[in-house]
Amino acid sequence: MERKTITTQPIEGQKPGTSGLRKKTKVFMKPHYLENFVQAVWQAIDGVAGKTLVLGGDGRYFNDRAAQVILRMAAAGGARKVIVGQDALLSTPAASNLIRKRGADGGLIMSASHNPGGIHEDFGIKYNIANGGPAPAEITDKIYAATETLTSYDILETQDVDISTPGSFDLAGMEVEVVDPVADYLELMSQLFDFNALRGLFQSGFTMRFDAMHAITGPYATAVLENALGAAAGTVVNGTPSPDFGGGHPDPNPTWAKTLMDEMMGPDAPDFGAASDGDGDRNMIVGRGIYVTPSDSLAVLAANAHLAPGYSGGLKGVARSMPTSRALDRVAEARGLACYETPTGWKFFGNLLDAGRATLCGEESAGTGSDHVREKDGLWAVLLWLSVLAASGKSVADILAAHWAEFGRNYYSRHDYEAVESTAAERLMQALRDQLPDLPGQTVAGLTVALADEFAYDDPVDGSRAEGQGIRVMFDDGARVVFRLSGTGTVGATLRVYLERLENDPALQQLDAQEALAPVIAAAEALAGIGERTGRVGPDVMT
Numbered sequence: 326m327e328r329k330t331i332t333t334q335p336i337e338g339q340k341p342g343t344s345g346l347r348k349k350t351k352v353f354m355k356p357h358y359l360e361n362f363v364q365a366v367w368q369a370i371d372g373v374a375g376k377t378l379v380l381g382g383d384g385r386y387f388n389d390r391a392a393q394v395i396l397r398m399a400a401a402g403g404a405r406k407v408i409v410g411q412d413a414l415l416s417t418p419a420a421s422n423l424i425r426k427r428g429a430d431g432g433l434i435m436s437a438s439h440n441p442g443g444i445h446e447d448f449g450i451k452y453n454i455a456n457g458g459p460a461p462a463e464i465t466d467k468i469y470a471a472t473e474t475l476t477s478y479d480i481l482e483t484q485d486v487d488i489s490t491p492g493s494f495d496l497a498g499m500e501v502e503v504v505d506p507v508a509d510y511l512e513l514m515s516q517l518f519d520f521n522a523l524r525g526l527f528q529s530g531f532t533m534r535f536d537a538m539h540a541i542t543g544p545y546a547t548a549v550l551e552n553a554l555g556a557a558a559g560t561v562v563n564g565t566p567s568p569d570f571g572g573g574h575p576d577p578n579p580t581w582a583k584t585l586m587d588e589m590m591g592p593d594a595p596d597f598g599a600a601s602d603g604d605g606d607r608n609m610i611v612g613r614g615i616y617v618t619p620s621d622s623l624a625v626l627a628a629n630a631h632l633a634p635g636y637s638g639g640l641k642g643v644a645r646s647m648p649t650s651r652a653l654d655r656v657a658e659a660r661g662l663a664c665y666e667t668p669t670g671w672k673f674f675g676n677l678l679d680a681g682r683a684t685l686c687g688e689e690s691a692g693t694g695s696d697h698v699r700e701k702d703g704l705w706a707v708l709l710w711l712s713v714l715a716a717s718g719k720s721v722a723d724i725l726a727a728h729w730a731e732f733g734r735n736y737y738s739r740h741d742y743e744a745v746e747s748t749a750a751e752r753l754m755q756a757l758r759d760q761l762p763d764l765p766g767q768t769v770a771g772l773t774v775a776l777a778d779e780f781a782y783d784d785p786v787d788g789s790r791a792e793g794q795g796i797r798v799m800f801d802d803g804a805r806v807v808f809r810l811s812g813t814g815t816v817g818a819t820l821r822v823y824l825e826r827l828e829n830d831p832a833l834q835q836l837d838a839q840e841a842l843a844p845v846i847a848a849a850e851a852l853a854g855i856g857e858r859t860g861r862v863g864p865d866v867m868t
């Protein structure tokens with residue numbers, strides 16, 4: 326085994342986005358591409374020598390190859406130890422848990438989350454810090470800067486190591502510990518939730534479908550729901566992770582989880598349906614005959630979290646990303662809880678969770694989580710919902726109706742225009758930016774603008790500032806539209822339009838969301854000229 330220093334050159338475009346570096350798999354497979362980025366991570370953390378890292382990924386194409394490279398580079402860099410999931414598998418929340426539980430210095434997660442996988446699809450890698458959460462901008466900026474200047478990387482020359490069975494071995498002076506990817510996560514869940522009560526729920530005949538979308542949550546969901554909680558065999562479907570997610574798009578929303586949606590809206594629907602994404606941090610919640618928007622789910626969980634043992638002492642505060650609906654704010658207001666509004670991306674919650682300012686947080690993009698880890702957690706959200714259903718004895722539809730009656734309903738939808746030509750998308754955003762000063766007081770498609778700005782966030786814990794986080798237009802009737810360009814897409818630009826309207830009248834709370842939002846949709850079009858500027862007749866995805 327020889328430690329080699331390989332000469333390389335900076336590779337353009339290795340700038341981490343909303344959640345690490347994501348590119349087409351073939352880009353990652355190009356000579357030096359992965360190696361350069363990993364070396365840049367080592368540089369950004371002042372070297373990997375003497376450190377302990379966690380390593381795992383969602384099993385997508387290239388996951389196994391990338392893991393071997395990272396292990397060899399960690400060994401070459403003098404790392405003390407790498408804790409790696411068996412077969413290089415770990416869901417994102419399980420990786421976050423392992424980093425925290427083992428007191429590791431950080432971890433590398435190989436995933437492109439909800440993006441499709443395969444040789445022609447996407448791959449990604451991100452660095453998480455010692456609190457288990459995604460690296461903050463201070464570190465990702467350093468990583469990017471290092472990618473622009475590096476001239477060499479260090480790697481061990483050796484055969485592939487066998488990480489297919491739990492146990493420890495030595496790799497050129499570095500310990501490699503292969504762990505069961507599920508065990509520690511299962512233990513954590515059993516501490517937060519009343520497994521006896523949940524077993525009782527399933528024993529009483531409660532039925533559920535969990536669509537793992539051929540992704541990493543399959544083994545976790547099977548272990549927790551079927552094996553530990555006694556849900557019927559077959560509760561978990563598409564439960565075996567595959568490198569291309571069965572050719573599907575592992576994004577748990579009504580468009581990509583259509584089979585589950587159809588089942589839940591059909592005559593023989595189970596009581597409860599859920600799905601998760603490629604790396605297991607997102608969730609979709611569906612009741613019999615009713616879809617729960619992620620924003621509503623977050624608000625319902627905030628209002629009811631005390632029903633689970635892990636949260637019986639109440640919440641310290643709550644947080645949501647700016648585009649997420651303000652349903653959460655209404656719960657926070659009613660319960661006297663602090664409520665924080667952060668930019669898009671889980672990394673912004675880390676400081677609030679660490680400082681004990683927030684217990685629960687979430688994003689409209691199907692991400693919900695708590696201070697149990699520093700990532701969002703799909704299966705955790707499902708278990709919290711199950712806890713609420715078990716304790717209340719109500720159906721999902723009844724819980725939502727009661728919630729809206731008490732707090733009002735924030736009708737909500739996100740419209741995505743994918744793979745838009747980048748210049749057209751930038752121009753659209755710039756045109757909106759240019760209009761901002763003149764908007765207040767103007768009437769747009771019948772709605773009067775109360776406030777319009779480009780969102781910036783001052784972190785109350787470390788004082789850092791994040792600018793350019795989306796354009797928001799607030800109307801005087803409580804409606805809102807937000808425009809943002811995605812930071813995770815890999816082709817052209819993805820324009821996200823977030824639409825929201827508040828309805829306090831219970832008699833008007835059961836409308837179809839798109840219908841209820843029609844005036845806001847019209848205002849968004851009038852403000853941004855989406856059709857004309859992008860050439861699209863409608864969104865590709867509506868959540």
Ligand code: G1P
Nearest residue numbers: 343344670671688690811812813
């Ligand atoms: C998207 C979501 C965002 C989430 C991120 C990572 O980012 O909108 O809420 O944190 O994926 O899962 P975007 O593509 O919008 O930058």
Ligand code: ZN
Nearest residue numbers: 438439604606
């Ligand atoms: Zn994800």
